[in-house]
Every structure is written in structure tokens, then in C-alpha cells.
Amino acid sequence: MSKGRVTIPTDESFAEGTKEIAKLWGADAVRDCDGTELPKNVKELAEKVYNTYFIVRGDNRWAEKHPEETHRTFLMSARFLAEGKQLVIDPMQGYFAQQIQPDRENKAYWEVYDRTSGAKHTDWSCDEKTGTVVVRNARPMHEYTVNFMAKVIWHPVQIYNYLTNNWTCEKQRMYDPAFPNTAEYIKRHMDEWCKAHPETDVVRFTTFLYQFTLIFNEKGKEKYVDWFGYGLSTSPALLQAFEKEYGYALCSEDFVRAGNYNSPFLNPDKKFLDWMDFVQRKVSGTVRGLVDIVHAHGKEAMMFLGDDWIGAEPYGKYFKDMDLDAVVGSVGGGVTVRMLSEIPHVKYREGRFLPYFFPDTFFEGNEDNAVAELDRNWTTARRALLRKPFDRMGFGGYLSLAAKFPKFVRRAGEICDEFRDIVAAAGKAKPYSGLTVAVLNAWGSLRSWQSHMVAHELWYQQIYSYQGILEALSGLAVNVKFISFDEVLKYGVDKEIDVIINVGDAYTAFSGGDYWADDRLSEIIRAWVREGHGFIGVGEPTAYAKGGRYFRLADVMGADKELGFTLSEDKYNIEKKQHFITEDVRGEIDYGEGMKNVYALEGADVLDIAFSDRFRRSVNVGEVKLTANEYGKGRGVYIAGLPYSAQNARLLYRAMFWSAGREEEMYRAFSSDPDTECTYYPEEKKYAIVNNSLRDVTATFYDMQGKEREIKLGAHRILWVME
């Protein structure tokens, strides 16, 4: 039986049980779990012991000694309408006083804005008694807001657990190492902690210095969440250091941006990019100091990709400078697998699977559901793991709960074995990729596998139709890259790329918005497609109204969106055609939220179109959902939206091969049924064929030479075929 690569939770009340399960699952590491202590004999349980470590919280005495060194954030007040020339704004309206405290010592950073005109307003003062802001000489019927610096006096993630899970422990305050006292303190503390924890092999940092933006409202409910948000990094210390280094000062509005707070859906401006770069350097430097201490104690440093990870962008320029040994993160679906498994510059990456061993799942009578959730999570992740596995897997929660479910223990053991098999086959070299595909957006590689997320892994109606493209890609037999508009403008399209995908809503950082104002972008991509490459647009790709078109590359995709201005033009290209791309489609294609008012240009092939059942007299134009278009020697495809499903992943796979003009090559290392997928490992000369569905599948398997054979796969099964 294989062993290793698995981490399990343990606690002092379950030491013997841990040993048993460790044996069954081949686990070689144990970790602590929130609110528990490690057993005294923990070193006997596994080869490695992980221990959670917090840098900027956990020592309230320190926090109380240096309240001036707490974290800061810039917030925008609610909008207040000026009824006359004067108005009074309470900045705290709508905010949670237990989390947020207006920082009146730093009023120099406060600003008042007329949000109706967009102009900064200078005639105002703060009433020291009430804390309200009095705006004078206002323009009646304009809305005003105050941008204020605030102290963060309770750690946001703890607020969440506190209020959601009714915690009663002490409320953890925060302290920011950007300030001198804390900078010194965290090193001392790290060293002392290492000394006090000889049993610990791996320091699991949860996480580093700056929490992603997470603000609560006056009822203690989440008000604002941005998993990518740099909002809590804006301490006066950092702002001053930034000004010194960059030669210009940032103001509150550079962070507030009229309430959009530099959302990753916005194209980033230079100031924000500068700030991100600056914070990344600062975080890397500070963390490196701690990692060196950890290493000096003979321990490893592991980053949890989750909470205070801001500035530690794993695909950023300075990530390697931290000298981390490992990264761990939770596994939602294929996208989160790839986000973790491709992180460079660490020795190993670990994924934590669902379900957590918590009482909400592990209660009497719920064993079958627990196994089903495990199977679902595993199957969703597996297709991505086959492409690029992380090095270790793990679970979280109370192992004693899982131990009560023998079927669960058995199935988890099988999965651990399957995982080790995959790592063994895929670990050394890249699996075969039929194509190299690049997702083009404003963020590029910095946010590899991180586009179209708001809060980590949460479902939003506005993103799932686009996020489905990434989820599909995470398990398809193509090499995936993330490239930025800036890169393309500067260097052109990388030679190895076969297909470019642009996916998102108009004017977002994902479709590109203002980047498309630059004609060179259109020139470069048009020329590149015409040479014989593929371009796939999803949603409102390349949208930027100019020259009578809405999609800048409408001519490439053979589709544009009707804004009303060309309703007078008759559109006759409405006949649905059979096509290579839709060959595996059974029933309706699911476009998710889809896209309204898209029509096909003359000459494009319409692969799918919906007609209103309200049509009465004429002008039955229909809404085009899918087009395929020859463009020079290359090809373009338009898709209205594509949530993840087996059928949609297959559709995208076909669209990519078709757009690259390499349809025949698709039938290499290929399994015919869309519920199945095939990965080929050239070094090991092995094929892995998986059934992602709950049904038994009979399919045709094509090897690398295109030779066919029939295969049968039970629900969720994996089949290894040797060459």
C-alpha cells in the first residue's frame, strides 16, 4: 500500500484514533485544528507536525499596548444628499463600530467628494465631539461622501467566526508590522514561539500581514468582501514610505474610487499597480524575516492561501523572495486546484479537501451524504489534478467525527491512494497538451486562475457564466496561460500560444474595457488570428464602443452586440448550422446568464440562436448564442456564456481545436463521451481516463496515434491505460 502525501487533523483527545486512520489513509503529517490542542505524543503520530501561526493577531496585550499600530483602511461613508448649502455626514453610518473606528488623528487623509459631479470638496470640518463631518458650501441636490481613514480594531475573519459560529473567546485585535514597534515585536515573537514549539515541523502561517478586504455593517453582517482587496493594507506608515520611494503621495480616493475600491473587475490604474507592487515588496521582505527565523529553527514555513494573504500574491514578482517551503489552500473545484498546484517557488503545495470533519456534516445518519460530498469534491478536483496535481492533500476538522463513519473512512482511503497514483504519474513532467491556450485580461499571469472571483470560491450570478470557462480549462488537455493586455501590447502574442480566450462583461478588467481604445491591440490580435490562430470571445469580449461596433473584434468572432443604434439594420444571418464545435451537444446548450442582443455578422456561421416566443409580425432576428467564423487562415468563435458542465467543457474543447484549425488533432488521447476525459503522461507512457459522472459510461478511447478502442467506466472511476 502506498503511503505519504496526506495530512490529517488531530487533537489531544484522539491520539490513538489518529494513528489508526493515519495508517488506513497513509497519512504522514498531522495538523492542529481551530480551537484544539495537539496531543502530547504528536511526534509519534506522523512524520510531520503542522502548527498554525498568526503574525498580526493573537496577542491582545501587545495590541492594547500599541493601539496606534493597528491596521488601517480607507472607507467611503454612505452617500448623503445636500438639501441645502450645508449637510452633516456621519462617516460611521452603516459600519460596525466593533470593527471600525474613524482615525481622527489621521484626518489629513480624509477627503470629501461630491459624487454627483465627481469633484473633491474642500470646505468641510470634523466635529470632534460627535465625530460627524460638516460639509459647507455644498451644491444642493448633489450627493456627498466622506473618505475616512479608519482603524481596524477586530480581526475580520474572527468577526465572521465569532458572529456566525457564536464564538465567545476574546476578540482578537490586530497590529501592523509596517509600524516600528510591531515590526520588531513579530520577529521576537516568532523566535520565541519556535523555541516553545519543538514538536512543530511546519509553521502554517494563517496567513501573513494584511487581511483581504472584509468589512462588516452596523448589524455585524458582512458589508464588503474582496478576496483580492488591498483595502486593509493602507497604514500611514506604508503610505509615507510609499511617497518617499515613489515620489508621489496616494490619497484616500486612490483606494476608495467612488466606492469601487479598486475592485479586480476594474482595470487597475497606475497608482494602484504601484501600490500593489510596493505592498508585495514590503510583505515579502517582512515575511522573509520571519521565514529565516523559522528556518533557523529547522522548521518549514507554509503559507495558507486564504486570509491575510494580501501582498503575498503567489504569482507575483516577489513571492519567491519569501523563501517559503510550502503553500496550502482549500479545494473548491478545478480552478482552485490549479490556482494552488501551479504556484511556483515552493517545495510543495497542499490541497485541503471537503467536507470538513465538522458536526454540520458528520452527524448520525448522514454518512451517505458525507461520502457523496467527498466524491463530488474529489471528482471535480481530480480532472484538474490530472493536469497538474499539487504535492500533498489533506483534510480539516475533528478526525474523531470522521472516524465514526466507516464508509467514509474507506472511501477517503481510496481517494488518498488515487491521489498518490496521480502524483506518481503526473508529478515529473507535464502531461500531453493538444494546444496552448491563453486567457487574456488586464491581470494576466499575476492572477493566474484567479479571474472572475469576488469572495474566495463563492457563487455569484454575475460570474458563473464566465468562471465556467476557467473551470472547464482546469481539466482539459490543453496548456493554459494567463496573459495581460499590457504584455500583448508590449511583446505581441507569445509564439507558443494557439488560442486566445477573452471572457467577461463589458468594461471590466476581464474583457478589457479601455484597453481596447488602443487600436494596436486590435491590430496585433487580428494579424495573429489571420496567420492561423484561434480567438474565442465569451460574454462581451473586446467590448468597447467605437467606430460603429461594440465588440472591437466583432469581425474576428463574426458577432456583435446590438445597443439599439443599428436596430434599423436587417440581420439575416439567423440560420443555425451543424458544426464540429457542437457535435457532442445533446439537448439545449446551457449559456448560464448568456448575453442578450448579440447578432451574427454576415459570413459567420451561427451555431446556436434563440428566438423570442413573443415574435408577432416580423423582424425575427433572434439572439445569437454561438458563432464560428473563418478569419484569414485563423478562426474566431463567440459564446454567449459557458457555466461549467461536462457538455460545456467538451464544447469549449472543440471550440479551441476548431479555432486553432486543428480539429483532427483533438482525437489524440481522447475519450468520446463528454462525461469522460483523458490525460496522457508521455514520460510514464500512461493514459488516465476518468468518468466525472455518476453514471456508467461506455466510450471510445483514442490513443496518441488515434487508434480507437471501447472502454467502460463506472461512476467516478479512473482507468489507467498503459501504452
Added chain:
Amino acid sequence: MSKGRVTIPTDESFAEGTKEIAKLWGADAVRDCDGTELPKNVKELAEKVYNTYFIVRGDNRWAEKHPEETHRTFLMSARFLAEGKQLVIDPMQGYFAQQIQPDRENKAYWEVYDRTSGAKHTDWSCDEKTGTVVVRNARPMHEYTVNFMAKVIWHPVQIYNYLTNNWTCEKQRMYDPAFPNTAEYIKRHMDEWCKAHPETDVVRFTTFLYQFTLIFNEKGKEKYVDWFGYGLSTSPALLQAFEKEYGYALCSEDFVRAGNYNSPFLNPDKKFLDWMDFVQRKVSGTVRGLVDIVHAHGKEAMMFLGDDWIGAEPYGKYFKDMDLDAVVGSVGGGVTVRMLSEIPHVKYREGRFLPYFFPDTFFEGNEDNAVAELDRNWTTARRALLRKPFDRMGFGGYLSLAAKFPKFVRRAGEICDEFRDIVAAAGKAKPYSGLTVAVLNAWGSLRSWQSHMVAHELWYQQIYSYQGILEALSGLAVNVKFISFDEVLKYGVDKEIDVIINVGDAYTAFSGGDYWADDRLSEIIRAWVREGHGFIGVGEPTAYAKGGRYFRLADVMGADKELGFTLSEDKYNIEKKQHFITEDVRGEIDYGEGMKNVYALEGADVLDIAFSDRFRRSVNVGEVKLTANEYGKGRGVYIAGLPYSAQNARLLYRAMFWSAGREEEMYRAFSSDPDTECTYYPEEKKYAIVNNSLRDVTATFYDMQGKEREIKLGAHRILWVME
């Protein structure tokens, strides 16, 4: 039995039958029909005889004598991609050579544009042999188009009939009275024609000088249609006269606008407004010359609002200068009734009802369908006629066909009587209006009842959800005005207005787009609402991204649209509330195309919201469809879309009364069932209550004092109640 106010078609083969039907229907006028001759004894058939007259077509000999005086238009060629530095464009690609002829004598007006950069391109020439345009020094991978002046050599409306109805008569050429010879000719011809037609009482102009834009493609199918389009008015003669008068020249791009051709969905720019004004004056002056001749012969002049009506805007400044006696138009629904019936400065207005007496409806065995179509058309129109009737009604086609259907003849007779009753009750003074409501858009009163139309009366998927607002208004007991942004900016909101409605897609002339860049517009309307008025937004009202909001008056309506940039903000206002506005709603509300991604602001009441059935884990924000919001002493309402239906008309009625803060006043001259509507005529002290549905209705009728009584109304019936 009542008599008069009815016009019927006749022809030489059906003189005796005409007499009989005229008696049954009380018809007092006869008209000719396309392709027929009036009977010799036509003067015996009715008091008045109408005869169709064309000004700019019908005399091909004249047209052939003066081919240089034909109509002109500016067209944009297809888009051609520059693969290298030089490319060749065939301007005629996609156009119909039988309609369109490039006018190479007027090449001074031709322009080449780089549609990728938007820049005018000057390095080109026209190959005289092939007619193609050679573009030199092009920027590779940019799309280029040629704007060319073209001669229109076949009348567009005739092309339609020719190709659709397989006509074989001579193809009618055109001649433009902007040119000196034709200017003189049309007067002479008018005079001669009047002399030759002593039997004619009414000259029915079909219509005047410039056809609305109607262009055909290379297959002879409609390519471009804009019922409001000034595209066919651009003769060199007029362009030169314009330059002389206005001191600046217009170029082809001022009309082409990158292929948008000054669509009424675009905010008009100053140049186009100048041109419209100029053409209106020219048309009015020219037509006045002909009307004077008609009058001199003791005849009346009637305008058909349909074909060559460009420049004769019935709600324009110069319409009265034509000294017309009458206007006639066809009746689609309530909107077309009001568009006709409110035309000022004529002695009478006439509406032509459906169905036409053509063989496609009047064939053996189809009598019930013919009656049903008549009923449907009548009932839809009647609710608008009750608010403001036109003075006469009529039918078209071959009377002999209708005469074969006795049930049809009987029902049409009843309708003629009902029509005369309505005119008698409503003709003298305005019926009671509970409110004055203004539709606010870029066109204002110039395009009264003419917003959200593309081709006359045709259904488009992109407009019915907005056009439904006008259709509802056409029969509701409110006074309706159309006001423009310019007016509001200049003069504020007229005192008599209680409610403003802004309805349409973002950045169109109907929602306003760039007008909202002017903060004063928001200031004026906010202040006005806060004083105690109502504002109703439909679709993407006041949309103009600024200051972190998309709807400029989001605060008034309590709703905004999510573009992605504030997805990080939690939206908790998702609980649906019962409300006065939705009190009559049974089942689902029909929002038509609706509007995606709208959310309610805190404090607003959500009256309807849809949740995605895909929701999995959290962030169940929903899409808000209907909000009601207190705003100072006034109120705002947001509606996602509102196609016409009895239920939606009632919903709008309630929304208007609620937003004006006058809910109780709604119960005056009111019938409780949404399928019924009530009009009160103060002068006549009469109530008309109509059942717009096919079912028998029992409802509660409230008189002007709010006194209730039960009423019963059969399908499509009208009930007159005396005070």
C-alpha cells in the same frame, strides 16, 4: 342611425355595392385603392371623394428627362480589412443596383474612414472603370469603409411592393423638388392634375418629398429601415443651400455616423438637428406651394403619415406652415392612435383600421378570423380613442371582398357607430385626467408617441418592453406629455407635470446617455421629486456611469445596476414587499426582456425580485425587477421593463398615482378589474367603461365622487354611464 366620419374604399367594379355598404356603415367618403380606378359615378357614392397623389414619383418620363434631379443618399460601404498598405473597396457590395447607383459626379462628397481608429483617411481614389475605391497607405489590420453619395433610382416603397407582391408595373423612378426643374414641374403637375380630377374633393398626398430611409440589399431584400430616417433627403442641392444658410458644410459622415445613420436611438447632435430643422422648413415651404394650388381648386389637402413623410414632422415647428386640411394614418395599436389623433394644425385626422380588405384575409372560410382581427384592432385602439379620438375612421382594400362577409359587415357597422359615439362624447373637451405624466427623452414633443419605433409599428425584441409603457399610457386616464432633456435643462419641469417617466436602454436617446453628464439634470429632477412629485424609471433609466453609480438617479428610484465593480458589496435588500402598486397583480409580472443585474438600494421597497435557481452556496442577491422609494416628499419607482398587457397597464397606472403621492385619487372614474378601463367626459357628464378582454367581467365602478357600484361587461363591450 348616426352617419358620417367614415371613409371606405371603392373601385369602378363595385359602385353599387359601395352605396349599400356606405349606408350600412354610415360612410360619407370614398377613397381609391392602390391599383384601382374610381367609379365614374363616384360623386354619387359619398359626400367626399379622396384621391391618392404622389409628388416625387409616378412620372417616369420626367424622371428620365432629369436623371440628375433624382434623390440622393449617403451610404456607408461594407467594412473592408486592410491586409496590407493598399486595399480595394467596392462601395456597392451588399447594395441593390436596381435601387442604388453611386453618384460619381458628386465624388466631392465621398469620404473614406478608418473605422478601427475612427479617423478620416484621405489617400484614396476612385477607379472610374470599375467604380471601386482604392485606398492607399492604409494601416494594416484596420477596417476601412467608403461613405459615398448614391442616386436613388427606384422608389423604395414600390420596390417593397414590387418584390413582395410580385408587381409587374413600371418601376417608378424619383425626382427631387430640391432641384430647380423638378421644383417648377411639381407645381405645374399639381395644377394640371387638379384640373383633370374634378371629382376629387380630397387630395391624399402619399406623401410628400422624402421617403423615410429604406435601403435594399443585393438580393432585393430590405437592408436598412428607419421610419424616422432623413437619409434620403441629402441631395447636393439641399446640402449647398444648407451651407449657405448655416454657414457650415455637412459632410457624408454627419449622416453616416459610422453606420448608425443618425438612428433615433442615438442622441442627436447639433448638426443633425440643424439639418432636420432645415429639411422641415424646405419641405413645408415646398408642400405649401402645392397645398395652395389644391386649395385654389377648391379641394382639401390630406397627408398620409407613412411613406415620404420625412421633413413633415407632424409635431414639428413648421408643420402648420403647410396649411394642410387633414392627416390620415394606419392604426396599429393605441400608440398609433394617439400619434395621429393629437396632431395639431389640421381640421381633421383619420385613422385607417385593420384588417385591409385583401385576399390574404378575405378568403372563403376565413370570416371569423377577419371579424376577430377587426375586434382586436378596434379594442386595442379604442382605449386610446376614448382618451383622444381622431375625427374620422376608414378602411382600405377592396370593398367587394369585405362585402362577401355579412358578419364582418355587421360588426364593422357596429364599430362605426361606437366610433361616432366616442367622438360625440370626447370630441369637444379633454376627458378627465387624474395626473399629468411626462415622458422624458432626447426628442421630447417633436416625437410625441414616436419613441421606441424602428420601422413603423413593427415588433422588435429590443423595444417591446419599453414601447409597452407608451401603449399603456395611450389608454390610461392621465394627461400625457413628451418633454426633452434640453427643455428641462433650459426651463425646468413644467408646473403641470406630476410624474416623469424615463424609459429605455442605456446610452440611447430614450434613457438619455450623455445628457446625464450634465449634473444640472440630476439636480433639477431630484429637487423636483423631493418637492412631492413622482419619477418612474424603466429599463436602464438615467444610465450614465459616473461617481460610482450607473443610474444617475439611483437614489431617486432606489435601484441601480451592477456592472461588476460593486459585486464586492453585499446587498441585503431582497425581501419582497406588498404594495399599492402591485395590488392588482395576479400571478407573475411580465417584464418582457426585463433588465439583468439590478439591485435595490437600502431603504427602497422591493416589490418584485427574481432569484436564480442555480444558487448554490450563498450570495443570493437576486435580480430586482420593481422598486418603490420614498424621496423627500416625492417618490421614485423602478421597473425592469413593461410590455403592454392589461395587468401591466394597471401596474403603471398605480405606479404613477403612487409616485405622485395621490393613491386615493386613483379611485375616481375607475373600474376595478384591470381588463376594464374608465374614461370620464366632464362636459358631457358621461362615463365610458370598456372591457378590453374577451371574457365577461364583473367589476366595481367608482364614479368621480368615489361612489361604488357593480357593473357587468361582456367581451369587448363598452358601457356608457350618465352622471
